[in-house]
Amino acid sequence: xxxxxxxxxxxxxxxxxxxxxxxxxxxxxxxxxxxxxxxxxxxxxxxxxxxxxxxxxxxxxxxxxxxxxxxxxxxxxxxxxxxxxxxxxxxxxxxxxxxxxxxxxxxxxxx
Amino acid sequence: xxxxxxxxxxxxxxxxxxxxxxxxxxxxxxxxxxxxxxxxxxxxxxxxxxxxxxxxxxxxxxxxxxxxxxxxxxxxxxxxxxxxxxxxxxxxxxxxxxxxxxxxxxxxxxxxxxxxxxxxxxxxxxxxxxxxxxxxxxxxxxxxxxxxxxxxxxxxxxxxxxxxxxxxxxxxxxxxxxxxxxxxxxxxxxxxxxxxxxxxxxxxxxxxxxxxxxxxxxxxxxxxxxxxxxxxxxxxxxxxxxxxxxxxxxxxxxxxxxxxxxxxxxxxxxxxxxxxxxxxxxxxxxxxxxxxxxxxxxxxxxxxxxxxxxxxxxxxxxxxxxxxxxxxxxxxxxxxxxxxxxxxxxxxxxxxxxxxxxxxxxxxxxxxxxxxxxxxxxxxxxxxxxxxxxxxxxxxxxxxxxxxxxxxxxxxxxxxxxxxxxxxxxxxxxxxxxxxxxxxxxxxxxxxxxxxxxxxxxxxxxxxxxxxxxxxxxxxxxxxxxxxxxxxxxxxxxxxxxxxxxxxxxxxxxxxxxxxxxxxxxxxxxxxxxxxxxxxxxxxxxxxxxxxxxx
Ligand SMILES: [Cu+2]
Numbered sequence: 001x002x003x004x005x006x007x008x009x010x011x012x013x014x015x016x017x018x019x020x021x022x023x024x025x026x027x028x029x030x031x032x033x034x035x036x037x038x039x040x041x042x043x044x045x046x047x048x049x050x051x052x053x054x055x056x057x058x059x060x061x062x063x064x065x066x067x068x069x070x071x072x073x074x075x076x077x078x079x080x081x082x083x084x085x086x087x088x089x090x091x092x093x094x095x096x097x098x099x100x101x102x103x104x105x106x107x108x109x110x111x
Numbered sequence: 112x113x114x115x116x117x118x119x120x121x122x123x124x125x126x127x128x129x130x131x132x133x134x135x136x137x138x139x140x141x142x143x144x145x146x147x148x149x150x151x152x153x154x155x156x157x158x159x160x161x162x163x164x165x166x167x168x169x170x171x172x173x174x175x176x177x178x179x180x181x182x183x184x185x186x187x188x189x190x191x192x193x194x195x196x197x198x199x200x201x202x203x204x205x206x207x208x209x210x211x212x213x214x215x216x217x218x219x220x221x222x223x224x225x226x227x228x229x230x231x232x233x234x235x236x237x238x239x240x241x242x243x244x245x246x247x248x249x250x251x252x253x254x255x256x257x258x259x260x261x262x263x264x265x266x267x268x269x270x271x272x273x274x275x276x277x278x279x280x281x282x283x284x285x286x287x288x289x290x291x292x293x294x295x296x297x298x299x300x301x302x303x304x305x306x307x308x309x310x311x312x313x314x315x316x317x318x319x320x321x322x323x324x325x326x327x328x329x330x331x332x333x334x335x336x337x338x339x340x341x342x343x344x345x346x347x348x349x350x351x352x353x354x355x356x357x358x359x360x361x362x363x364x365x366x367x368x369x370x371x372x373x374x375x376x377x378x379x380x381x382x383x384x385x386x387x388x389x390x391x392x393x394x395x396x397x398x399x400x401x402x403x404x405x406x407x408x409x410x411x412x413x414x415x416x417x418x419x420x421x422x423x424x425x426x427x428x429x430x431x432x433x434x435x436x437x438x439x440x441x442x443x444x445x446x447x448x449x450x451x452x453x454x455x456x457x458x459x460x461x462x463x464x465x466x467x468x469x470x471x472x473x474x475x476x477x478x479x480x481x482x483x484x485x486x487x488x489x490x491x492x493x494x495x496x497x498x499x500x501x502x503x504x505x506x507x508x509x510x511x512x513x514x515x516x517x518x519x520x521x522x523x524x525x526x527x528x529x530x531x532x533x534x535x536x537x538x539x540x541x542x543x544x545x546x547x548x549x550x551x552x553x554x555x556x557x558x559x560x561x562x563x564x565x566x567x568x569x570x571x572x573x574x575x576x577x578x579x580x581x582x583x584x585x586x587x588x589x590x591x592x593x594x595x596x597x598x599x600x601x602x603x604x605x606x607x608x609x610x611x612x613x614x615x616x617x618x619x620x621x622x623x624x625x626x627x628x629x630x631x632x633x634x635x636x637x638x639x640x641x642x643x644x645x646x647x648x649x650x651x652x653x654x655x656x657x658x659x660x661x662x
Contacts, residue, residue, distance in 0.1 A: 080301070091329045094416055099365045102420060102432040 019076035029070045036063040130533070130630040145230035146633060151216035151531075153237050158208055159600075161244060164251075165199035168192050170593065173555075173586040181573035189572035190257035191273070197260030198278060202285045203244055205516055206374065209381035210292055210327075211240070213523045214320050216531055218296065220624040220631060221314050223305025223640045228298040236291035243284035250277040259570065261371070262338070264352035264363040268345040275345060279338045286331045286338075289377070293327030296320050305623070307642035314622055314646045315404055319384025322408035326373045326380070326415065334370035337363065361426055368419035376415040378512060379479070380408055382519030383450055386472050389522050390454050391647040392620040393469035394461035398647055400453040407446035414443045424495050433492055440490035447483050451476060466618070467541040471522035474549045478514025482507060485560065500570075503563025509556045521548065521599065528603065529613030533629040536606040540598060547595030554588025619656075621648050 350356030
């Protein structure tokens with residue numbers, strides 16, 4: 001990021017406030033991620049029927065959220081960054097929803 | 112030289128002084144430059160080379176199609192020709208052409224900025240482009256590829272014995288080049304605008320590039336991951352898309368077109384931005400309905416993501432989702448039509464100048480409209496089944512891509528050529544070339560609408576004898592088009608040495624790029640401009656000119 005050649009007048013009014021995250025917070029998140037991994041492995045040992053995939057996906061989603069919020073510093077970022085992050089996931093949602101709109105309606109009868 | 116100093120912006124640098132071209136010398140000063148203007152020149156040279164390469168594949172195909180028999184090429188070679196034509200033209204020409212050449216050069220100047228937010232990343236994106244092009248050239252030299260530019264599975268992952276991995280890898284790398292360009296544009300437009308340059312004062316070219324960049328950022332990663340999965344399946348034989356080993360070929364098509372339909376808007380949105388600039392400059396008017404034109408760019412970018420499965424109507428998707436996708440596809444016509452109507456309204460009762468850029472844009476408006484309306488034919492479920500995979504489709508997207516994007520690019524390069532090089536080209540030859548391109552283009556592609564409607568399938572090197580007359584017309588048109596494209600290379604090259612000096616503002620246009628010297632100095636402006644006026648403030652300028660003449 002060293003090569004941002006911001007014009008003079010833009011120095012102060014947009015500069016993001018730099019938040020310094022304490023080390024214990026990183027360690028806590030790391031610990032939570034490790035627990036999540038263990039949970040995923042444990043869950044895979046039990047046959048939960050139709051819940052197998054949803055539970056694995058739920059744990060993965062929680063872990064991904066932690067990474068995005070803390071390791072990627074989104075939690076301390078500007079509103080615009082939040083818009084970008086949420087927007088990206090909405091777009092992924094578009095890909096999923098409209099693709100499944102095909103797969104899930106193929107078996108419907110025509111008339 | 113005419114140098115209208117409207118808006119009290121101080122003109123930088125007297126003519127003959129230092130500018131971005133003569134500031135430094137030597138190959139390294141170009142290859143390691145962080146100046147957006149020099150990077151634009153690097154792109155100009157490399158993309159032009161790729162255009163000539165892609166065009167030569169087209170010429171070979173058109174010569175083959177002069178006769179119904181497959182006499183010049185074997186069917187295998189013909190497959191490689193249309194594949195390489197598509198890959199080179201789409202990934203290495205149409206996607207980068209306007210953003211990477213014109214956008215790179217003009218965008219920071221239109222914002223009143225010294226450069227992009229990330230000049231080094233800008234250079235990196237050019238190197239990624241060159242690396243991808245080098246891999247592509249290696250594939251071409253060592254035997255080519257025959258899958259079609261869409262790389263449909265399972266042919267691409269199992270049956271094709273050509274260089275599929277090499278060329279998809281090239282596409283993967285080229286994708287990162289365009290992601291970085293989009294990222295740079297977005298951050299720059301948000302953060303680097305001159306004081307006073309609010310969003311609604313931005314030129315419409317900037318709005319168009321912003322919308323384009325959003326599409327680049329959101330769509331291209333999906334292409335990247337799709338191509339990685341393709342390479343993975345071909346390499347390991349683990350089934351993702353190939354039904355014989357447990358995969359799903361329609362899933363490939365869903366993911367591929369999730370990128371590749373929006374990619375159409377990566378190609379056409381910047382062209383629409385150029386059209387707005389040129390229409391305003393050569394009618395001396397504010398663009399009618401500025402906000403509608405600005406937001407229709409974002410509207411197209413958004414709706415463009417919701418229509419991809421119109422490429423899958425005969426691929427076995429559910430009829431219900433096909434209905435939805437057909438309906439959504441019609442919707443994209445609305446913001447596109449808003450633009451066309453607003454340009455037309457701007458032209459209404461204007462004193463239109465027939466300068467070369469305007470000739471190209473008048474061609475653009477007409478040809479894009481034909482391309483867009485025939486797109487509605489194809490979005491209609493029933494009709495699409497009739498004309499699917501025929502020359503009707505080929506004609507349709509060439510009207511959008513060549514009649515639209517290439518025409519607008521030529522308009523833009525002529526419009527900004529005096530700014531980029533400091534020299535004027537020969538207006539007579541330029542107008543002649545514009546005429547040849549228009550006539551040649553229509554003669555090449557209009558017969559293909561008829562051929563397709565009559566049922567001639569695309570991607571065959573031989574055809575039924577009754578199609579020959581229309582094919583001969585098409586090939587004749589292609590040779591006129593080739594002359595039309597060759598001419599600018601000659602007279603623009605000529606102008607570098609013999610063209611008369613352009614001066615600050617040869618067109619009498621408004622816009623920050625016309626307030627700095629031609630070619631611009633290294634940092635674009637001597638002092639950062641302060642903007643207190645709307646985009647296309649031609650009424651004020653006309654008034655100012657009237658006042659000076661009365662003195
Ligand atoms: Cu499409």
